[in-house]
Amino acid sequence: MTAALLEAHDLCAMANGRDLVQAVSLSVAAGDRLAIIGPNGAGKTTLLRMLSGMLRPSSGEVKLTGRRLDRISAAERALHMAVVGQTDQPDPRLAVIDYVELGRVPHAGLRRRSEERDIVVDALRRAGLLPLLGRTIGSLSGGERQRAQLARAIAQQPKILFLDEPTNHLDPRARGELLELVAGLSMTVIAVLHDLALVAPFATKVAVMNHARLQALAAPREALTQKLIREIFGIDVLRLRHPTEDRELTVFEVPNRAAPPS
Ligand SMILES: Nc1ncnc2c1ncn2[C@@H]1O[C@H](COP(=O)(O)OP(=O)(O)OP(=O)(O)O)[C@@H](O)[C@H]1O
Numbered sequence: 216m217t218a219a220l221l222e223a224h225d226l227c228a229m230a231n232g233r234d235l236v237q238a239v240s241l242s243v244a245a246g247d248r249l250a251i252i253g254p255n256g257a258g259k260t261t262l263l264r265m266l267s268g269m270l271r272p273s274s275g276e277v278k279l280t281g282r283r284l285d286r287i288s289a290a291e292r293a294l295h296m297a298v299v300g301q302t303d304q305p306d307p308r309l310a311v312i313d314y315v316e317l318g319r320v321p322h323a324g325l326r327r328r329s330e331e332r333d334i335v336v337d338a339l340r341r342a343g344l345l346p347l348l349g350r351t352i353g354s355l356s357g358g359e360r361q362r363a364q365l366a367r368a369i370a371q372q373p374k375i376l377f378l379d380e381p382t383n384h385l386d387p388r389a390r391g392e393l394l395e396l397v398a399g400l401s402m403t404v405i406a407v408l409h410d411l412a413l414v415a416p417f418a419t420k421v422a423v424m425n426h427a428r429l430q431a432l433a434a435p436r437e438a439l440t441q442k443l444i445r446e447i448f449g450i451d452v453l454r455l456r457h458p459t460e461d462r463e464l465t466v467f468e469v470p471n472r473a474a475p476p477s
Contacts, residue, residue: 219281220245220375221403222243224240226265228262236258236261236262237427238275239424239429241422246401248405249418250407250414253424257425258424258428267296267375269298271285279375295373295375296373297371298379299361300377307352308351308353310351311344311348311349311363312339312349314367315335315348315363317367318369318370322371322372338369338370344362358384361382369400378406380407381393390410395416411439412467419435420434430447444467448467449470450468451469453468
Protein backbone atom coordinates (compact mmCIF):
# COMPACT_ATOMS: atom_id res chain seq x y z
CA MET A 216 0.00 0.00 0.00
CA THR A 217 1.27 3.53 -0.80
CA ALA A 218 1.96 5.59 2.33
CA ALA A 219 -0.29 8.61 2.73
CA LEU A 220 1.20 12.06 2.31
CA LEU A 221 -1.96 13.74 3.57
CA GLU A 222 -4.76 12.09 5.54
CA ALA A 223 -8.05 13.49 6.73
CA HIS A 224 -10.01 11.71 9.44
CA ASP A 225 -13.65 12.53 10.07
CA LEU A 226 -13.29 16.19 9.11
CA CYS A 227 -16.20 18.42 10.01
CA ALA A 228 -16.73 22.16 9.58
CA MET A 229 -19.61 24.03 11.14
CA ALA A 230 -20.69 27.67 10.93
CA ASN A 231 -23.75 29.23 12.55
CA GLY A 232 -24.95 25.80 13.64
CA ARG A 233 -24.84 24.48 10.06
CA ASP A 234 -22.65 21.65 8.74
CA LEU A 235 -20.49 22.88 5.87
CA VAL A 236 -18.48 19.65 5.73
CA GLN A 237 -19.51 16.47 7.50
CA ALA A 238 -17.31 13.51 8.44
CA VAL A 239 -14.95 13.49 5.48
CA SER A 240 -12.10 10.98 5.55
CA LEU A 241 -9.66 10.60 2.69
CA SER A 242 -6.02 10.06 2.00
CA VAL A 243 -3.71 11.37 -0.68
CA ALA A 244 -0.47 9.64 -1.68
CA ALA A 245 2.60 11.37 -3.14
CA GLY A 246 2.02 11.97 -6.84
CA ASP A 247 -1.78 11.83 -6.62
CA ARG A 248 -3.80 14.53 -8.34
CA LEU A 249 -7.07 14.71 -6.46
CA ALA A 250 -9.94 16.65 -8.04
CA ILE A 251 -12.68 17.76 -5.67
CA ILE A 252 -15.94 18.17 -7.56
CA GLY A 253 -19.54 18.88 -6.60
CA PRO A 254 -22.31 21.42 -7.09
CA ASN A 255 -22.17 25.01 -5.78
CA GLY A 256 -22.25 25.12 -2.01
CA ALA A 257 -21.36 21.42 -1.61
CA GLY A 258 -18.45 22.20 0.72
CA LYS A 259 -15.51 21.85 -1.71
CA THR A 260 -13.66 25.06 -0.81
CA THR A 261 -14.28 24.50 2.89
CA LEU A 262 -12.79 21.01 2.58
CA LEU A 263 -9.79 22.32 0.62
CA ARG A 264 -9.20 25.01 3.25
CA MET A 265 -9.18 22.42 6.01
CA LEU A 266 -6.89 20.06 4.09
CA SER A 267 -4.41 22.91 3.52
CA GLY A 268 -4.48 24.09 7.13
CA MET A 269 -6.12 27.43 6.31
CA LEU A 270 -9.25 26.54 8.24
CA ARG A 271 -9.31 24.67 11.52
CA PRO A 272 -11.87 21.82 11.45
CA SER A 273 -14.67 21.88 14.04
CA SER A 274 -13.73 18.25 14.64
CA GLY A 275 -11.56 15.60 13.05
CA GLU A 276 -7.94 15.99 12.01
CA VAL A 277 -5.59 16.31 9.07
CA LYS A 278 -2.16 14.69 9.09
CA LEU A 279 0.76 15.55 6.85
CA THR A 280 3.20 12.61 6.65
CA GLY A 281 1.71 11.35 9.90
CA ARG A 282 2.02 14.67 11.77
CA ARG A 283 -1.06 16.59 12.87
CA LEU A 284 -1.37 19.65 10.66
CA ASP A 285 -2.57 21.86 13.51
CA ARG A 286 0.70 21.16 15.32
CA ILE A 287 2.81 22.35 12.37
CA SER A 288 3.53 26.09 12.33
CA ALA A 289 2.31 28.20 9.40
CA ALA A 290 5.96 28.86 8.48
CA GLU A 291 6.75 25.15 8.29
CA ARG A 292 3.50 24.38 6.48
CA ALA A 293 4.52 26.88 3.79
CA LEU A 294 7.61 24.76 3.10
CA HIS A 295 5.34 21.83 2.27
CA MET A 296 2.13 23.30 0.91
CA ALA A 297 1.23 26.08 -1.52
CA VAL A 298 -2.30 27.35 -2.00
CA VAL A 299 -3.74 29.15 -4.99
CA GLY A 300 -7.11 30.34 -3.72
CA GLN A 301 -10.07 32.17 -5.14
CA THR A 302 -9.73 35.12 -2.82
CA ASP A 303 -6.01 35.92 -3.19
CA GLN A 304 -5.61 39.63 -3.75
CA PRO A 305 -2.00 40.33 -4.61
CA ASP A 306 -0.80 43.93 -4.28
CA PRO A 307 -1.55 45.35 -7.78
CA ARG A 308 1.60 47.52 -7.67
CA LEU A 309 3.97 44.54 -7.46
CA ALA A 310 5.96 43.59 -10.55
CA VAL A 311 5.12 40.04 -11.71
CA ILE A 312 8.65 38.82 -10.98
CA ASP A 313 8.56 40.29 -7.45
CA TYR A 314 5.20 38.69 -6.82
CA VAL A 315 6.44 35.26 -7.96
CA GLU A 316 9.53 35.73 -5.79
CA LEU A 317 7.22 35.85 -2.78
CA GLY A 318 6.86 32.10 -3.26
CA ARG A 319 10.47 31.81 -2.07
CA VAL A 320 9.84 33.56 1.27
CA PRO A 321 9.33 30.30 3.22
CA HIS A 322 12.72 29.09 1.97
CA ALA A 323 14.59 32.34 2.75
CA GLY A 324 18.27 31.84 3.48
CA LEU A 325 18.28 28.15 2.52
CA ARG A 326 19.84 28.57 -0.94
CA ARG A 327 22.26 30.81 -2.81
CA ARG A 328 20.81 33.91 -4.51
CA SER A 329 21.58 32.62 -8.01
CA GLU A 330 19.72 29.36 -7.29
CA GLU A 331 16.77 31.33 -5.93
CA ARG A 332 16.64 33.40 -9.11
CA ASP A 333 16.77 30.28 -11.29
CA ILE A 334 13.81 28.79 -9.43
CA VAL A 335 11.75 31.97 -9.91
CA VAL A 336 12.62 32.27 -13.60
CA ASP A 337 11.81 28.59 -14.12
CA ALA A 338 8.39 29.08 -12.46
CA LEU A 339 7.70 32.12 -14.67
CA ARG A 340 8.75 30.15 -17.75
CA ARG A 341 6.56 27.17 -16.91
CA ALA A 342 3.57 29.46 -16.40
CA GLY A 343 4.30 31.21 -19.73
CA LEU A 344 4.91 34.53 -17.98
CA LEU A 345 8.46 35.40 -19.03
CA PRO A 346 7.23 38.07 -21.48
CA LEU A 347 5.26 39.70 -18.65
CA LEU A 348 7.76 39.57 -15.81
CA GLY A 349 8.24 43.36 -15.68
CA ARG A 350 4.53 44.17 -15.77
CA THR A 351 2.62 45.01 -12.60
CA ILE A 352 0.11 42.52 -11.22
CA GLY A 353 -2.61 45.18 -11.55
CA SER A 354 -2.05 45.39 -15.32
CA LEU A 355 -2.62 41.66 -15.92
CA SER A 356 -5.82 40.15 -17.28
CA GLY A 357 -7.75 37.76 -15.01
CA GLY A 358 -6.24 34.73 -16.77
CA GLU A 359 -2.70 36.13 -16.64
CA ARG A 360 -3.12 36.88 -12.94
CA GLN A 361 -4.25 33.31 -12.37
CA ARG A 362 -1.07 32.10 -14.07
CA ALA A 363 1.01 34.47 -11.93
CA GLN A 364 -0.56 32.96 -8.81
CA LEU A 365 0.28 29.51 -10.10
CA ALA A 366 3.86 30.61 -10.87
CA ARG A 367 4.24 31.89 -7.29
CA ALA A 368 3.01 28.54 -5.98
CA ILE A 369 5.38 26.62 -8.31
CA ALA A 370 8.29 28.77 -7.08
CA GLN A 371 7.37 27.75 -3.56
CA GLN A 372 8.31 24.13 -4.51
CA PRO A 373 5.69 22.56 -2.25
CA LYS A 374 5.09 18.87 -1.67
CA ILE A 375 1.38 19.54 -2.16
CA LEU A 376 -0.17 22.16 -4.40
CA PHE A 377 -3.73 23.22 -3.51
CA LEU A 378 -5.78 24.88 -6.24
CA ASP A 379 -9.26 26.32 -5.79
CA GLU A 380 -10.94 26.58 -9.19
CA PRO A 381 -7.67 27.36 -10.96
CA THR A 382 -9.28 27.72 -14.37
CA ASN A 383 -12.22 30.00 -13.67
CA HIS A 384 -10.80 33.05 -15.52
CA LEU A 385 -9.34 31.10 -18.41
CA ASP A 386 -10.60 30.60 -21.92
CA PRO A 387 -11.39 27.00 -22.97
CA ARG A 388 -7.98 26.31 -24.50
CA ALA A 389 -6.07 27.92 -21.63
CA ARG A 390 -8.03 25.78 -19.13
CA GLY A 391 -6.78 22.54 -20.59
CA GLU A 392 -3.27 23.96 -20.98
CA LEU A 393 -3.09 25.11 -17.36
CA LEU A 394 -4.09 21.71 -16.02
CA GLU A 395 -1.67 20.02 -18.42
CA LEU A 396 1.05 22.28 -17.05
CA VAL A 397 0.08 21.40 -13.47
CA ALA A 398 -0.01 17.68 -14.26
CA GLY A 399 3.47 17.99 -15.78
CA LEU A 400 4.93 19.39 -12.53
CA SER A 401 5.03 15.90 -10.95
CA MET A 402 3.66 17.38 -7.72
CA THR A 403 0.90 16.10 -5.54
CA VAL A 404 -2.09 18.29 -6.34
CA ILE A 405 -5.47 18.79 -4.69
CA ALA A 406 -7.74 20.91 -6.85
CA VAL A 407 -11.34 22.04 -6.72
CA LEU A 408 -12.56 21.80 -10.31
CA HIS A 409 -15.88 22.89 -11.75
CA ASP A 410 -15.38 21.89 -15.36
CA LEU A 411 -16.13 18.16 -15.36
CA ALA A 412 -14.64 17.74 -18.84
CA LEU A 413 -11.22 18.61 -17.40
CA VAL A 414 -11.38 16.13 -14.54
CA ALA A 415 -10.63 12.82 -16.25
CA PRO A 416 -7.60 14.03 -18.28
CA PHE A 417 -6.13 15.67 -15.15
CA ALA A 418 -6.99 13.74 -12.03
CA THR A 419 -5.81 10.39 -10.74
CA LYS A 420 -8.52 10.46 -8.06
CA VAL A 421 -11.84 12.26 -7.67
CA ALA A 422 -13.62 13.29 -4.48
CA VAL A 423 -17.30 13.94 -5.14
CA MET A 424 -18.90 16.28 -2.58
CA ASN A 425 -22.63 16.87 -2.21
CA HIS A 426 -24.55 18.46 0.68
CA ALA A 427 -21.39 18.70 2.82
CA ARG A 428 -20.60 14.99 2.49
CA LEU A 429 -18.11 12.97 0.51
CA GLN A 430 -20.27 10.89 -1.82
CA ALA A 431 -17.50 9.06 -3.63
CA LEU A 432 -13.73 8.84 -3.73
CA ALA A 433 -12.50 6.92 -6.73
CA ALA A 434 -10.54 6.97 -9.97
CA PRO A 435 -12.14 9.32 -12.56
CA ARG A 436 -13.81 6.53 -14.53
CA GLU A 437 -15.48 5.11 -11.45
CA ALA A 438 -16.43 8.53 -10.06
CA LEU A 439 -17.77 10.11 -13.25
CA THR A 440 -20.50 7.55 -13.79
CA GLN A 441 -23.79 8.37 -15.42
CA LYS A 442 -25.67 7.41 -12.25
CA LEU A 443 -23.64 9.54 -9.82
CA ILE A 444 -23.26 12.57 -12.08
CA ARG A 445 -26.96 12.59 -12.89
CA GLU A 446 -27.86 12.21 -9.23
CA ILE A 447 -25.53 14.99 -8.08
CA PHE A 448 -25.38 17.48 -10.95
CA GLY A 449 -28.58 16.59 -12.83
CA ILE A 450 -26.69 16.20 -16.10
CA ASP A 451 -25.96 13.28 -18.42
CA VAL A 452 -22.60 11.68 -19.14
CA LEU A 453 -22.12 10.35 -22.65
CA ARG A 454 -19.09 8.32 -23.66
CA LEU A 455 -18.57 8.48 -27.39
CA ARG A 456 -15.91 7.42 -29.87
CA HIS A 457 -13.94 10.36 -31.27
CA PRO A 458 -15.00 10.68 -34.93
CA THR A 459 -11.44 10.81 -36.33
CA GLU A 460 -9.11 9.64 -33.55
CA ASP A 461 -8.83 6.32 -31.76
CA ARG A 462 -10.01 7.51 -28.35
CA GLU A 463 -13.10 7.98 -26.26
CA LEU A 464 -14.77 11.33 -25.63
CA THR A 465 -16.71 12.04 -22.46
CA VAL A 466 -19.45 14.58 -22.97
CA PHE A 467 -21.46 16.17 -20.18
CA GLU A 468 -24.86 17.29 -21.33
CA VAL A 469 -27.69 19.17 -19.67
CA PRO A 470 -30.78 17.06 -20.46
CA ASN A 471 -33.12 18.80 -22.85
CA ARG A 472 -36.37 18.62 -20.92
CA ALA A 473 -38.28 20.28 -23.77
CA ALA A 474 -37.35 17.52 -26.23
CA PRO A 475 -40.31 15.33 -27.23
CA PRO A 476 -40.02 11.66 -26.13
CA SER A 477 -38.48 9.53 -28.88
N1 LIG B 1 -17.78 31.21 7.11
C1 LIG B 1 -18.96 30.73 6.72
N2 LIG B 1 -20.07 30.98 7.44
C2 LIG B 1 -21.28 30.49 7.06
N3 LIG B 1 -21.45 29.73 5.96
C3 LIG B 1 -20.38 29.46 5.22
C4 LIG B 1 -19.08 29.94 5.55
N4 LIG B 1 -18.21 29.50 4.60
C5 LIG B 1 -18.95 28.79 3.72
N5 LIG B 1 -20.24 28.77 4.07
C6 LIG B 1 -21.34 28.08 3.39
O1 LIG B 1 -20.98 26.71 3.34
C7 LIG B 1 -21.42 26.11 2.13
C8 LIG B 1 -20.23 25.47 1.46
O2 LIG B 1 -19.36 26.50 1.00
P1 LIG B 1 -18.11 26.17 0.09
O3 LIG B 1 -17.52 27.48 -0.30
O4 LIG B 1 -17.27 25.19 0.77
O5 LIG B 1 -18.85 25.48 -1.14
P2 LIG B 1 -18.28 25.10 -2.58
O6 LIG B 1 -18.67 23.69 -2.83
O7 LIG B 1 -16.85 25.43 -2.68
O8 LIG B 1 -19.17 26.07 -3.47
P3 LIG B 1 -18.89 26.83 -4.88
O9 LIG B 1 -18.86 25.76 -5.92
O10 LIG B 1 -20.11 27.68 -5.02
O11 LIG B 1 -17.62 27.61 -4.77
C9 LIG B 1 -22.04 27.23 1.32
O12 LIG B 1 -23.45 27.16 1.48
C10 LIG B 1 -21.51 28.51 1.94
O13 LIG B 1 -22.44 29.58 1.84
